[in-house]
Amino acid sequence: MPTMPAANRTSPIHEATRQALWVNDTTGRELRLARIAAGKTQQQISVVLGCSKSEVSRREHGLVRTLSVVEVSRHAAAVGLRCSVRFYPAVRRPLDAPQLALLARLRQRAAADWRWEVEVPVPRPGDLRAADAVLSTSNCRIVVEAITRLADVQAQLRAAHLKTRDLAADRTVLLVSATVANRRMIRAAGPLLDEALPLRTWEGLRALGRGIDPGADALIVL
Numbered sequence: 001m002p003t004m005p006a007a008n009r010t011s012p013i014h015e016a017t018r019q020a021l022w023v024n025d026t027t028g029r030e031l032r033l034a035r036i037a038a039g040k041t042q043q044q045i046s047v048v049l050g051c052s053k054s055e056v057s058r059r060e061h062g063l064v065r066t067l068s069v070v071e072v073s074r075h076a077a078a079v080g081l082r083c084s085v086r087f088y089p090a091v092r093r094p095l096d097a098p099q100l101a102l103l104a105r106l107r108q109r110a111a112a113d114w115r116w117e118v119e120v121p122v123p124r125p126g127d128l129r130a131a132d133a134v135l136s137t138s139n140c141r142i143v144v145e146a147i148t149r150l151a152d153v154q155a156q157l158r159a160a161h162l163k164t165r166d167l168a169a170d171r172t173v174l175l176v177s178a179t180v181a182n183r184r185m186i187r188a189a190g191p192l193l194d195e196a197l198p199l200r201t202w203e204g205l206r207a208l209g210r211g212i213d214p215g216a217d218a219l220i221v222l
Helices: 011-037 042-049 053-060 069-078 096-109 152-164 180-188 190-196 201-210
Strands: 115-119 130-136 140-149 172-175 218-221
Touching: 011 053, 011 069, 011 172, 042 053, 042 069, 096 130, 096 140, 096 172, 130 152, 140 152, 152 172, 152 180, 152 190, 152 201, 180 218, 201 218
Parallel strands: 140 172, 172 218
Antiparallel strands: 115 130, 130 140
């Protein structure tokens, strides 16, 4: 009888399962600590959720492997927490053609004094993030994020600023394609962008064209 092949312990699926079990255990511990901090008993939580006390206990000890996002969210709300789920790329995604074209338009407007690096990885073990581009001179280092489609402005802005921090850069430039949809998103996010990116296109381009520190973070639409 043929034998089954050994499981690939380094496969993405195996790693995802291992990570999910860790998240499950961590979630249970957070639910338990939040319940205790709120001064509530497992019995009280079970009444709110419409389940048994033993079910609440099993969740808190990470023993329930089939909880849905809805169930976790409801349990979190019962102990005064808010559940948030985010997804991150499992592999580093290279720049696509529209992003490269957008960066090329910016490079045409920038002074030759800038040293350009494209797809600069964040220097942390296991971190798959990379800045789309980094511009640097002797006294200024700028992270440029090339965005062809604005979707979640707040999340995209935060991601850009975190890369600036983790790459020890001085400035952030959010470089956005000049499409009708993107301009509509920029108008809708007005106050948020005004505070986070004080400089606008002409001010940012003027500084880059002169090869000098812009003095603040910038939103450049090209």
